[in-house]
Amino acid sequence: MSIRVVVADDQELVRSGFTMILDAQPDIEVVAEASDGAEAVTAVRRHAPDVLLLDIRMPHMDGIEAARRVCEQSSCRVVMLTTFDLDEYVYEALYAGASGFLLKDVRRDDLVHAVRVVAAGDSLLAPSVTRRLVADITRRRPKSPEPPALSSLTARETETLRHLARGLTNAEIAATLHVSEHTVKTHVSNVLSKLHLRDRVQAVICAYESGLVAPG
Known part of the structure:
Protein backbone atom coordinates (compact mmCIF):
# COMPACT_ATOMS: atom_id res chain seq x y z
CA MET A 1 0.00 0.00 0.00
CA SER A 2 1.14 3.53 -0.77
CA ILE A 3 1.76 6.14 1.90
CA ARG A 4 -1.03 8.69 1.44
CA VAL A 5 0.09 12.31 1.86
CA VAL A 6 -1.53 15.75 1.96
CA VAL A 7 0.75 18.69 1.17
CA ALA A 8 -0.23 22.05 2.71
CA ASP A 9 1.63 25.28 1.87
CA ASP A 10 0.35 28.71 0.87
CA GLN A 11 3.04 29.03 -1.83
CA GLU A 12 1.92 27.16 -4.94
CA LEU A 13 5.44 26.67 -6.25
CA VAL A 14 6.60 25.08 -2.98
CA ARG A 15 3.47 22.93 -2.79
CA SER A 16 3.88 21.72 -6.37
CA GLY A 17 7.56 20.98 -5.82
CA PHE A 18 6.95 18.81 -2.79
CA THR A 19 4.08 17.06 -4.56
CA MET A 20 6.24 16.29 -7.60
CA ILE A 21 9.05 14.88 -5.45
CA LEU A 22 6.73 12.67 -3.42
CA ASP A 23 4.54 11.49 -6.30
CA ALA A 24 7.67 10.29 -8.09
CA GLN A 25 8.16 7.68 -5.35
CA PRO A 26 6.62 4.24 -5.99
CA ASP A 27 5.39 3.93 -2.40
CA ILE A 28 4.01 7.47 -1.88
CA GLU A 29 0.85 9.08 -3.23
CA VAL A 30 -0.13 12.74 -2.75
CA VAL A 31 -3.91 12.59 -2.37
CA ALA A 32 -4.56 16.32 -1.91
CA GLU A 33 -3.00 19.77 -1.66
CA ALA A 34 -4.04 22.67 0.57
CA SER A 35 -3.18 26.37 0.53
CA ASP A 36 -3.97 27.18 4.17
CA GLY A 37 -4.48 25.53 7.52
CA ALA A 38 -8.25 25.29 7.28
CA GLU A 39 -8.00 23.57 3.90
CA ALA A 40 -5.42 21.19 5.35
CA VAL A 41 -7.75 20.14 8.18
CA THR A 42 -10.60 19.62 5.70
CA ALA A 43 -8.36 17.61 3.37
CA VAL A 44 -7.30 15.31 6.19
CA ARG A 45 -10.93 14.69 7.14
CA ARG A 46 -11.87 13.98 3.54
CA HIS A 47 -8.93 11.85 2.42
CA ALA A 48 -7.68 10.23 5.68
CA PRO A 49 -3.99 10.43 4.72
CA ASP A 50 -1.13 8.82 6.60
CA VAL A 51 1.01 11.97 6.64
CA LEU A 52 0.34 15.71 6.44
CA LEU A 53 3.21 17.94 5.28
CA LEU A 54 2.26 21.24 6.85
CA ASP A 55 3.74 24.72 6.52
CA ILE A 56 3.71 26.78 9.73
CA ARG A 57 3.02 30.25 8.34
CA MET A 58 -0.25 30.19 6.38
CA PRO A 59 -3.32 32.43 6.12
CA HIS A 60 -6.74 31.83 7.75
CA MET A 61 -5.37 29.16 10.11
CA ASP A 62 -1.67 28.74 10.86
CA GLY A 63 0.12 25.42 10.83
CA ILE A 64 0.27 25.15 14.62
CA GLU A 65 -3.51 25.28 15.02
CA ALA A 66 -4.02 23.02 12.00
CA ALA A 67 -1.59 20.46 13.45
CA ARG A 68 -3.38 20.58 16.80
CA ARG A 69 -6.76 19.90 15.19
CA VAL A 70 -5.47 17.16 12.91
CA CYS A 71 -3.69 15.36 15.75
CA GLU A 72 -6.74 15.61 18.01
CA GLN A 73 -9.18 14.42 15.36
CA SER A 74 -7.26 11.77 13.44
CA SER A 75 -4.35 9.33 13.40
CA CYS A 76 -2.64 11.28 10.61
CA ARG A 77 1.02 12.04 11.33
CA VAL A 78 2.17 15.64 10.87
CA VAL A 79 5.52 16.87 9.54
CA MET A 80 5.98 20.62 9.92
CA LEU A 81 7.83 22.56 7.22
CA THR A 82 9.18 26.08 7.58
CA THR A 83 11.86 28.46 6.37
CA PHE A 84 12.25 29.77 9.91
CA ASP A 85 14.42 27.80 12.32
CA LEU A 86 12.97 29.47 15.43
CA ASP A 87 12.56 28.02 18.93
CA GLU A 88 8.94 28.96 19.55
CA TYR A 89 7.80 27.25 16.36
CA VAL A 90 9.59 24.02 17.20
CA TYR A 91 8.22 23.93 20.73
CA GLU A 92 4.63 24.79 19.83
CA ALA A 93 4.52 22.47 16.81
CA LEU A 94 5.70 19.47 18.79
CA TYR A 95 3.29 20.22 21.62
CA ALA A 96 0.53 20.41 19.02
CA GLY A 97 1.36 16.78 18.20
CA ALA A 98 3.70 17.03 15.21
CA SER A 99 5.95 14.02 14.66
CA GLY A 100 8.51 15.74 12.49
CA PHE A 101 9.97 19.18 11.87
CA LEU A 102 11.99 20.03 8.78
CA LEU A 103 13.30 23.21 7.21
CA LYS A 104 12.14 23.93 3.67
CA ASP A 105 15.68 23.71 2.33
CA VAL A 106 15.62 19.99 3.15
CA ARG A 107 17.18 17.79 0.47
CA PRO A 127 19.61 18.04 13.74
CA SER A 128 19.56 21.82 14.20
CA VAL A 129 15.97 21.57 15.40
CA THR A 130 16.85 18.89 17.94
CA ARG A 131 19.59 21.05 19.46
CA ARG A 132 17.27 24.03 19.74
CA LEU A 133 14.47 21.89 21.14
CA VAL A 134 16.61 20.50 23.95
CA ALA A 135 17.89 23.97 24.84
CA ASP A 136 14.38 25.43 24.75
CA ILE A 137 12.86 22.65 26.87
CA THR A 138 15.62 23.03 29.43
CA ARG A 139 15.14 26.80 29.60
CA ARG A 140 11.35 26.54 29.96
CA ARG A 141 11.28 23.56 32.31
CA PRO A 142 9.63 24.47 35.62
CA LYS A 143 11.57 23.78 38.78
CA SER A 144 9.16 21.15 40.08
CA PRO A 145 9.34 17.59 41.37
CA GLU A 146 9.31 14.67 38.96
CA PRO A 147 5.81 14.26 37.47
CA PRO A 148 3.90 11.39 39.16
CA ALA A 149 3.38 9.66 35.80
CA LEU A 150 7.07 8.70 35.62
CA SER A 151 6.64 6.64 38.77
CA SER A 152 4.46 4.25 36.76
CA LEU A 153 7.47 3.17 34.68
CA THR A 154 9.54 0.14 35.56
CA ALA A 155 13.28 0.57 36.04
CA ARG A 156 13.97 -0.81 32.56
CA GLU A 157 11.33 1.42 30.98
CA THR A 158 12.89 4.44 32.69
CA GLU A 159 16.29 3.44 31.28
CA THR A 160 14.73 3.13 27.85
CA LEU A 161 13.22 6.61 28.13
CA ARG A 162 16.63 8.06 29.08
CA HIS A 163 18.21 6.48 26.01
CA LEU A 164 15.38 7.68 23.79
CA ALA A 165 15.94 11.23 25.01
CA ARG A 166 19.63 10.96 24.11
CA GLY A 167 18.72 10.08 20.54
CA LEU A 168 19.57 6.38 20.50
CA THR A 169 17.85 4.12 17.97
CA ASN A 170 16.11 0.91 19.02
CA ALA A 171 19.13 -1.09 17.86
CA GLU A 172 21.51 1.08 19.90
CA ILE A 173 19.28 0.84 22.98
CA ALA A 174 19.13 -2.93 22.58
CA ALA A 175 22.94 -3.14 22.44
CA THR A 176 23.28 -0.87 25.47
CA LEU A 177 20.76 -2.80 27.58
CA HIS A 178 21.83 -6.21 26.22
CA VAL A 179 18.32 -7.13 25.12
CA SER A 180 16.64 -7.76 21.76
CA GLU A 181 15.20 -5.02 19.57
CA HIS A 182 11.78 -6.60 20.06
CA THR A 183 12.14 -6.11 23.82
CA VAL A 184 13.14 -2.47 23.28
CA LYS A 185 10.09 -1.92 21.07
CA THR A 186 7.93 -3.32 23.87
CA HIS A 187 9.57 -0.98 26.41
CA VAL A 188 9.07 2.02 24.10
CA SER A 189 5.44 1.09 23.55
CA ASN A 190 4.91 0.77 27.31
CA VAL A 191 6.54 4.16 27.96
CA LEU A 192 4.33 5.90 25.41
CA SER A 193 1.20 4.17 26.70
CA LYS A 194 1.84 4.78 30.41
CA LEU A 195 2.78 8.44 29.91
CA HIS A 196 0.01 9.02 27.35
CA LEU A 197 2.48 10.21 24.72
CA ARG A 198 1.89 10.21 20.97
CA ASP A 199 5.39 9.28 19.82
CA ARG A 200 9.13 9.37 20.52
CA VAL A 201 9.36 13.15 20.08
CA GLN A 202 6.93 13.71 22.91
CA ALA A 203 8.87 11.16 24.96
CA VAL A 204 12.02 13.27 24.49
CA ILE A 205 10.14 16.38 25.61
CA CYS A 206 8.81 14.54 28.67
CA ALA A 207 12.26 13.26 29.63
CA TYR A 208 13.86 16.71 29.54
CA GLU A 209 10.93 18.54 31.12
CA SER A 210 10.83 16.10 34.03
CA GLY A 211 14.56 16.44 34.61
CA LEU A 212 15.08 12.73 33.91
CA VAL A 213 17.73 13.73 31.38
CA ALA A 214 19.90 16.86 31.32
CA PRO A 215 21.72 18.37 28.32
CA GLY A 216 25.18 16.93 27.82
Whole structure:
Protein backbone atom coordinates (compact mmCIF):
# COMPACT_ATOMS: atom_id res chain seq x y z
CA MET A 1 0.00 0.00 0.00
CA SER A 2 1.14 3.53 -0.77
CA ILE A 3 1.76 6.14 1.90
CA ARG A 4 -1.03 8.69 1.44
CA VAL A 5 0.09 12.31 1.86
CA VAL A 6 -1.53 15.75 1.96
CA VAL A 7 0.75 18.69 1.17
CA ALA A 8 -0.23 22.05 2.71
CA ASP A 9 1.63 25.28 1.87
CA ASP A 10 0.35 28.71 0.87
CA GLN A 11 3.04 29.03 -1.83
CA GLU A 12 1.92 27.16 -4.94
CA LEU A 13 5.44 26.67 -6.25
CA VAL A 14 6.60 25.08 -2.98
CA ARG A 15 3.47 22.93 -2.79
CA SER A 16 3.88 21.72 -6.37
CA GLY A 17 7.56 20.98 -5.82
CA PHE A 18 6.95 18.81 -2.79
CA THR A 19 4.08 17.06 -4.56
CA MET A 20 6.24 16.29 -7.60
CA ILE A 21 9.05 14.88 -5.45
CA LEU A 22 6.73 12.67 -3.42
CA ASP A 23 4.54 11.49 -6.30
CA ALA A 24 7.67 10.29 -8.09
CA GLN A 25 8.16 7.68 -5.35
CA PRO A 26 6.62 4.24 -5.99
CA ASP A 27 5.39 3.93 -2.40
CA ILE A 28 4.01 7.47 -1.88
CA GLU A 29 0.85 9.08 -3.23
CA VAL A 30 -0.13 12.74 -2.75
CA VAL A 31 -3.91 12.59 -2.37
CA ALA A 32 -4.56 16.32 -1.91
CA GLU A 33 -3.00 19.77 -1.66
CA ALA A 34 -4.04 22.67 0.57
CA SER A 35 -3.18 26.37 0.53
CA ASP A 36 -3.97 27.18 4.17
CA GLY A 37 -4.48 25.53 7.52
CA ALA A 38 -8.25 25.29 7.28
CA GLU A 39 -8.00 23.57 3.90
CA ALA A 40 -5.42 21.19 5.35
CA VAL A 41 -7.75 20.14 8.18
CA THR A 42 -10.60 19.62 5.70
CA ALA A 43 -8.36 17.61 3.37
CA VAL A 44 -7.30 15.31 6.19
CA ARG A 45 -10.93 14.69 7.14
CA ARG A 46 -11.87 13.98 3.54
CA HIS A 47 -8.93 11.85 2.42
CA ALA A 48 -7.68 10.23 5.68
CA PRO A 49 -3.99 10.43 4.72
CA ASP A 50 -1.13 8.82 6.60
CA VAL A 51 1.01 11.97 6.64
CA LEU A 52 0.34 15.71 6.44
CA LEU A 53 3.21 17.94 5.28
CA LEU A 54 2.26 21.24 6.85
CA ASP A 55 3.74 24.72 6.52
CA ILE A 56 3.71 26.78 9.73
CA ARG A 57 3.02 30.25 8.34
CA MET A 58 -0.25 30.19 6.38
CA PRO A 59 -3.32 32.43 6.12
CA HIS A 60 -6.74 31.83 7.75
CA MET A 61 -5.37 29.16 10.11
CA ASP A 62 -1.67 28.74 10.86
CA GLY A 63 0.12 25.42 10.83
CA ILE A 64 0.27 25.15 14.62
CA GLU A 65 -3.51 25.28 15.02
CA ALA A 66 -4.02 23.02 12.00
CA ALA A 67 -1.59 20.46 13.45
CA ARG A 68 -3.38 20.58 16.80
CA ARG A 69 -6.76 19.90 15.19
CA VAL A 70 -5.47 17.16 12.91
CA CYS A 71 -3.69 15.36 15.75
CA GLU A 72 -6.74 15.61 18.01
CA GLN A 73 -9.18 14.42 15.36
CA SER A 74 -7.26 11.77 13.44
CA SER A 75 -4.35 9.33 13.40
CA CYS A 76 -2.64 11.28 10.61
CA ARG A 77 1.02 12.04 11.33
CA VAL A 78 2.17 15.64 10.87
CA VAL A 79 5.52 16.87 9.54
CA MET A 80 5.98 20.62 9.92
CA LEU A 81 7.83 22.56 7.22
CA THR A 82 9.18 26.08 7.58
CA THR A 83 11.86 28.46 6.37
CA PHE A 84 12.25 29.77 9.91
CA ASP A 85 14.42 27.80 12.32
CA LEU A 86 12.97 29.47 15.43
CA ASP A 87 12.56 28.02 18.93
CA GLU A 88 8.94 28.96 19.55
CA TYR A 89 7.80 27.25 16.36
CA VAL A 90 9.59 24.02 17.20
CA TYR A 91 8.22 23.93 20.73
CA GLU A 92 4.63 24.79 19.83
CA ALA A 93 4.52 22.47 16.81
CA LEU A 94 5.70 19.47 18.79
CA TYR A 95 3.29 20.22 21.62
CA ALA A 96 0.53 20.41 19.02
CA GLY A 97 1.36 16.78 18.20
CA ALA A 98 3.70 17.03 15.21
CA SER A 99 5.95 14.02 14.66
CA GLY A 100 8.51 15.74 12.49
CA PHE A 101 9.97 19.18 11.87
CA LEU A 102 11.99 20.03 8.78
CA LEU A 103 13.30 23.21 7.21
CA LYS A 104 12.14 23.93 3.67
CA ASP A 105 15.68 23.71 2.33
CA VAL A 106 15.62 19.99 3.15
CA ARG A 107 17.18 17.79 0.47
CA ARG A 108 14.90 15.75 -1.78
CA ASP A 109 16.03 12.42 -0.33
CA ASP A 110 15.64 13.67 3.25
CA LEU A 111 12.09 14.83 2.55
CA VAL A 112 11.12 11.43 1.19
CA HIS A 113 12.87 9.71 4.09
CA ALA A 114 11.00 11.89 6.59
CA VAL A 115 7.62 10.94 5.13
CA ARG A 116 8.48 7.24 5.27
CA VAL A 117 9.84 7.41 8.81
CA VAL A 118 6.85 9.31 10.19
CA ALA A 119 4.35 7.11 8.31
CA ALA A 120 5.98 4.08 9.95
CA GLY A 121 5.14 5.54 13.37
CA ASP A 122 8.50 7.03 14.26
CA SER A 123 9.56 10.67 14.61
CA LEU A 124 12.09 12.82 12.85
CA LEU A 125 13.72 16.17 13.55
CA ALA A 126 16.37 18.06 11.65
CA PRO A 127 19.61 18.04 13.74
CA SER A 128 19.56 21.82 14.20
CA VAL A 129 15.97 21.57 15.40
CA THR A 130 16.85 18.89 17.94
CA ARG A 131 19.59 21.05 19.46
CA ARG A 132 17.27 24.03 19.74
CA LEU A 133 14.47 21.89 21.14
CA VAL A 134 16.61 20.50 23.95
CA ALA A 135 17.89 23.97 24.84
CA ASP A 136 14.38 25.43 24.75
CA ILE A 137 12.86 22.65 26.87
CA THR A 138 15.62 23.03 29.43
CA ARG A 139 15.14 26.80 29.60
CA ARG A 140 11.35 26.54 29.96
CA ARG A 141 11.28 23.56 32.31
CA PRO A 142 9.63 24.47 35.62
CA LYS A 143 11.57 23.78 38.78
CA SER A 144 9.16 21.15 40.08
CA PRO A 145 9.34 17.59 41.37
CA GLU A 146 9.31 14.67 38.96
CA PRO A 147 5.81 14.26 37.47
CA PRO A 148 3.90 11.39 39.16
CA ALA A 149 3.38 9.66 35.80
CA LEU A 150 7.07 8.70 35.62
CA SER A 151 6.64 6.64 38.77
CA SER A 152 4.46 4.25 36.76
CA LEU A 153 7.47 3.17 34.68
CA THR A 154 9.54 0.14 35.56
CA ALA A 155 13.28 0.57 36.04
CA ARG A 156 13.97 -0.81 32.56
CA GLU A 157 11.33 1.42 30.98
CA THR A 158 12.89 4.44 32.69
CA GLU A 159 16.29 3.44 31.28
CA THR A 160 14.73 3.13 27.85
CA LEU A 161 13.22 6.61 28.13
CA ARG A 162 16.63 8.06 29.08
CA HIS A 163 18.21 6.48 26.01
CA LEU A 164 15.38 7.68 23.79
CA ALA A 165 15.94 11.23 25.01
CA ARG A 166 19.63 10.96 24.11
CA GLY A 167 18.72 10.08 20.54
CA LEU A 168 19.57 6.38 20.50
CA THR A 169 17.85 4.12 17.97
CA ASN A 170 16.11 0.91 19.02
CA ALA A 171 19.13 -1.09 17.86
CA GLU A 172 21.51 1.08 19.90
CA ILE A 173 19.28 0.84 22.98
CA ALA A 174 19.13 -2.93 22.58
CA ALA A 175 22.94 -3.14 22.44
CA THR A 176 23.28 -0.87 25.47
CA LEU A 177 20.76 -2.80 27.58
CA HIS A 178 21.83 -6.21 26.22
CA VAL A 179 18.32 -7.13 25.12
CA SER A 180 16.64 -7.76 21.76
CA GLU A 181 15.20 -5.02 19.57
CA HIS A 182 11.78 -6.60 20.06
CA THR A 183 12.14 -6.11 23.82
CA VAL A 184 13.14 -2.47 23.28
CA LYS A 185 10.09 -1.92 21.07
CA THR A 186 7.93 -3.32 23.87
CA HIS A 187 9.57 -0.98 26.41
CA VAL A 188 9.07 2.02 24.10
CA SER A 189 5.44 1.09 23.55
CA ASN A 190 4.91 0.77 27.31
CA VAL A 191 6.54 4.16 27.96
CA LEU A 192 4.33 5.90 25.41
CA SER A 193 1.20 4.17 26.70
CA LYS A 194 1.84 4.78 30.41
CA LEU A 195 2.78 8.44 29.91
CA HIS A 196 0.01 9.02 27.35
CA LEU A 197 2.48 10.21 24.72
CA ARG A 198 1.89 10.21 20.97
CA ASP A 199 5.39 9.28 19.82
CA ARG A 200 9.13 9.37 20.52
CA VAL A 201 9.36 13.15 20.08
CA GLN A 202 6.93 13.71 22.91
CA ALA A 203 8.87 11.16 24.96
CA VAL A 204 12.02 13.27 24.49
CA ILE A 205 10.14 16.38 25.61
CA CYS A 206 8.81 14.54 28.67
CA ALA A 207 12.26 13.26 29.63
CA TYR A 208 13.86 16.71 29.54
CA GLU A 209 10.93 18.54 31.12
CA SER A 210 10.83 16.10 34.03
CA GLY A 211 14.56 16.44 34.61
CA LEU A 212 15.08 12.73 33.91
CA VAL A 213 17.73 13.73 31.38
CA ALA A 214 19.90 16.86 31.32
CA PRO A 215 21.72 18.37 28.32
CA GLY A 216 25.18 16.93 27.82
